[in-house]
Structure formats: C-alpha cells, structure tokens
Amino acid sequence: MTDSRTAEAFSHRDAPRIFCIGRNYAKHIEELNSTLPGAECVIFMKPASSLVAPGELIRLPDHVGDIHHEAELVVEIGQGGRAIQPEAAREHIRGIGLGLDLTLRDVQTELKSSGEPWERAKAFDHSAPLGPLVALRSDMDLADLHFELSVDGAVRQSGHTAHMLVGVTDLIAVVSRSWQLQPGDLIFTGTPEGVGPIAAGQHLRLAGPGLESAEWTLA
Template sequence: MKIIAVGMNYAAHNKELHHTLELTEPTIFMKSDSSLLKDGKPFFIPDFSSEIHYETELVVKIDRLGKNIAERFAHRYYSEVTVGIDFTARDLQRRLREQGLPWEISKAFDNSAAIGTFIPLEEAGNINQLSFHLDINGKTVQQGNTADMLFPVDKIIAYVSRFFTLKIGDLIYTGTPVGVGPVSIGDHLEGYLGERKLLDFHVR
C-alpha cells in the first residue's frame, strides 16, 4: 500500500504558505505505510517537532490496478472517498527547505496520515464538488471544496500513474485548502465530508 500525496493543490493555501510557483503539473510526495493512523486512534505529538500542523484533505482509495491511465478513464480506478489529515512537522520542513534538502521526514513520519472511514463515492457526490471541513474542539478551523483544486482528482491519478503503478488499496491525499494550523495535546479533531463525520480522534 502506497500513500501518495499532492502538495500545493489549492491556490489560497499556497498564498498562505508564501508559495509563488506557477504550477503546470501536480506536486507529488510520498508518505510511508507506517504513516497511516486509522480507527480513531490518538495522534501522539512527536518529540522532534514543536510545530505540528494539521492539513485536512479529501482522500481517494484506488481499487483497480493501473499504469499510464488516461485522464478520461481515471474515474474507473476509485469508488470510495474519505477525509484525512496530512500532519506536517512545519518547523522541520521549514528548516530543511531553507537548506535546500529533501523534507520527507517532516511529512512521512509515523502516524502522520490520519484517515477517516471510507464511503462510496455515489453517497458522497460529484468528486469535483465535494465540500469538507475540520473541527477542533467543536470549532471549524479549516474548510474546502474540491472544486477549488488546481489539479482535480482524475488529473492527479493520470499524472501519478505515469510514474508509479497504482495498486488496489493505494491512497491519494489530494491536497489541503487554506486554513492550516497547529495542534496541541488534548485537541479533539473531527473531519467531515459534507455534513457527514468520517474522522474522529484526539491528540495526545
């Protein structure tokens, strides 16, 4: 199982983090299989960072083997979606970027990919018009809609499949909208797709 993630896929978020790149194709990075945090288990803040940020995202699960998938056929390769959190050690990422070094360790550390309960796409709605949001301690802190993606899901799948064979069970984190921020010990995170809560866990 691979966890494939898309960076800088919402213009307002890019501005939020002061990214000025004019993107012509998706920005891809990977998370390790040990990054997955599921079943409502708590997220423990690691000792190597003092600035862990949440990034709420729509997550797509691949359910068919594919390579070099044409964009017009990409919709055939997934049928379930959920919301997830791409946890980022922002202080570590910032330092590595400033040094021009790879920053995988700030993104792919253990339990950095929280995942909610998957639901059939037919229940969720149009993949290109899905709203989602994150509540922390009962207050909405981040919300987005897939309509605002720079690169929609089918384009992401077509692009990624040029480089990696997609396998059943692979997860694609599709990018985060504006509104990222830090988490603290004791926080209660709840992720919603529309008004349906699919993610619920605590920070320890």
C-alpha cells in the same frame, strides 16, 4: 453509510502506498508564502506507519516545533493501471474519504531552505490519520465535494474540491504516469487554506456531506 473501510483495515494487510499532493489549493499556497507548482503536481509519499484509524490516539512527536493540521480529501484506488487517462480515472476509484496530512512545519521550513526532501516533516509515524473510506457513488461529483476540519469544536479548515488547482481525475492521471497504481493505493489530494498548529490534548473532527466523519484525540 455502510461498507466503509478505515486505516485500521490497512494495518492488517499489505500496506498501501500513500501518495500525497502538495500545493493544490491557491489560497493555501498564499498563506504559506509558497510558489505555484510547475507543470506537474508536487508529489511526496508516506509510509503505512503514518496511518491512524478513527478513534485511535494520534501520538505527536516531541520537541520538533509547530505541528500543523492539513485536512484533505482522500481517494483509494480500486483498479490499478499506468498512464491512466483523466476521462477514465473515475473507473479506477474504489473508495473516497477524508484524512489529515500532519506536518512538522518548522522542520519543513528548514528543509525547504536547504533544498532537502520533505520526509522528516511529512512522513513521520502517525502523520496520516485516515477516516472511513466509502464506495464512490454514481451521484458523487468529484468537483463538488465539501469538507471541514474542526479542532475542539471550532472549524479550522473548510475545503471544496472545485478549488483544487488539479482535480481528482487529473491527479490520478498524473500520479499514474510515474507509478503503476495498485489496488489499495491512497492519494491524499491536497489541503485548502486554514492550516495551523495543534497540540496534545486537542480533539480533531473531519466531516463532509456524503462522506463519513472521523474523530481523533492528540497525545
């Protein structure tokens, strides 16, 4: 596919905001023994320093316990707006791709137990590897996109957007009620089941039909 953009491009201009959605797949909620979100989505943010372009080394933090992979569909906003209606949300999408929400799982568990925010577990440097973003085509069904994450050649996660609790256009509507979305903003849309630990030296690959693949090595 052509005319794609990657995290490398973002690092050389004004940094986008990175919105992340938690607990958006029922089976992932079950595997972590979590609870369903309330009336609206779980939303948190990551800094631009969390982005890692394809082919670059992902530098993992030391001495933090288990670090988990979370494969996700990522949406890039092209046309900004506030209080966007779901039926109009597709018009606000510029690009679509795949990314990872890396999580310090032991740290997150500790933070959850004490009722503290998740930033230390979710927003560390290199926690959001981002694959190429390609233009949203008219033939792309946002509710029928499939993606996989492989670690050292073995499939670890297999996701389908039909299984999202809150679909892509509804997510854009929800986020835009609290923030005026700007061109370049990214939304990581949540992860399916199959999350698990990763370690230095392993090789990660994201791929999906109609989407560009991306690969990283962990350091």
